[in-house]
Amino acid sequence: MRGTPLSIDEREEISRGIAEDLSSRKIAARLGRNPTVVSREISRNGGRRAYRAYEAQNRAGLLVARPKPRKLEQNVRLHDEVARGLAADWSPQQVSARLVADHPDEPELRVSHETIYQALYLQARGELRTQLRLALRKGRAVRVPAGSTRPRQARITGMVNISERPAEAADRAVPGHWEGDLVIGKGGKSQVATLVERTTRFVMLARVPYDRTADRVALILAQAMRQLPEALRRSLTWDQGVEMAGHAKFSIATDIPVFFCDPHSPWQRGSNENTNGLLRQYLPKGTDLSGYSQVDLDEIAARLNGRPRETLGWKTPAEKLDELLKGSGDALTI
Numbered sequence: 001m002r003g004t005p006l007s008i009d010e011r012e013e014i015s016r017g018i019a020e021d022l023s024s025r026k027i028a029a030r031l032g033r034n035p036t037v038v039s040r041e042i043s044r045n046g047g048r049r050a051y052r053a054y055e056a057q058n059r060a061g062l063l064v065a066r067p068k069p070r071k072l073e074q075n076v077r078l079h080d081e082v083a084r085g086l087a088a089d090w091s092p093q094q095v096s097a098r099l100v101a102d103h104p105d106e107p108e109l110r111v112s113h114e115t116i117y118q119a120l121y122l123q124a125r126g127e128l129r130t131q132l133r134l135a136l137r138k139g140r141a142v143r144v145p146a147g148s149t150r151p152r153q154a155r156i157t158g159m160v161n162i163s164e165r166p167a168e169a170a171d172r173a174v175p176g177h178w179e180g181d182l183v184i185g186k187g188g189k190s191q192v193a194t195l196v197e198r199t200t201r202f203v204m205l206a207r208v209p210y211d212r213t214a215d216r217v218a219l220i221l222a223q224a225m226r227q228l229p230e231a232l233r234r235s236l237t238w239d240q241g242v243e244m245a246g247h248a249k250f251s252i253a254t255d256i257p258v259f260f261c262d263p264h265s266p267w268q269r270g271s272n273e274n275t276n277g278l279l280r281q282y283l284p285k286g287t288d289l290s291g292y293s294q295v296d297l298d299e300i301a302a303r304l305n306g307r308p309r310e311t312l313g314w315k316t317p318a319e320k321l322d323e324l325l326k327g328s329g330d331a332l333t334i
Helices: 008-019 024-031 035-043 053-065 076-087 092-102 113-124 214-225 247-254 266-279 294-305 317-328
Strands: 177-184 191-197 203-208 235-238 258-260
Touching: 008 024, 008 035, 008 053, 024 035, 076 092, 076 113, 092 113, 177 214, 177 266, 191 214, 191 266, 203 214, 203 266, 203 294, 214 247, 235 266, 247 258, 266 294, 294 317
Parallel strands: 177 235, 235 258
Antiparallel strands: 177 191, 191 203
């Protein structure tokens, strides 16, 4: 029944339940509906004292049929302000926040970031008459459902689950705990390793030429991590991709333990997943990544590390890392 509109028969059953002084939960049980559906239906139609089944049905029909002009089509000035922010490579969330800051006394210049996203995706399908530029950082023209699309991975020998990772890594209180992944290029024939420090969101990118065999990945990751001062080499968290089957060799070479996420749980590497999304602005999907040199990747990482982040109090990852390293007396050599 989920997602199905209430019928007139169900609304009459709700009316009878109210007359019998039944709770919304009991009425919902009769209908096989979620109690929230019933309680909202009653509250949006005058409450228990005023609820009438046919009036509620007519109101629902009018709401479905009523044309809903979109906010960015109606307000030309708002539309232009949003377009100006997108042209400056701002995200919809940044555009929405700056409208409040720049026009505090003009409530008509308010729009949620979700409305901007909807306008952009609808425009991409030709459904919205507007001049907004499709400037989403991830380059998508359709929304992608949340959740992993990766095939089930073979079990890796000697895996240590993320549940055994030190608590200091979970609360981001201590720097030096990293999340890693591979960004895959066109046809699955090229790849770049991404490493993100959990406390500062500092990014390192490593070129992985030829293939992503476990031995090659372990060697390249070890070379990248050995550039870090000891204070920043505490742990690495990865998904259960078979490219990390050489985790024991990596740990021997670096003295860094590797922890593995649960299957199909990308949120357990949230910082890395977010960074990979931002990275697609520079390495779009469908790109042959073998054409990027390590110098190219270092320049891209520098751009990401120089971007102010709200979660860091609008400091950049590079500034935050530098602040932590100065406090510890270490220096970053990369």
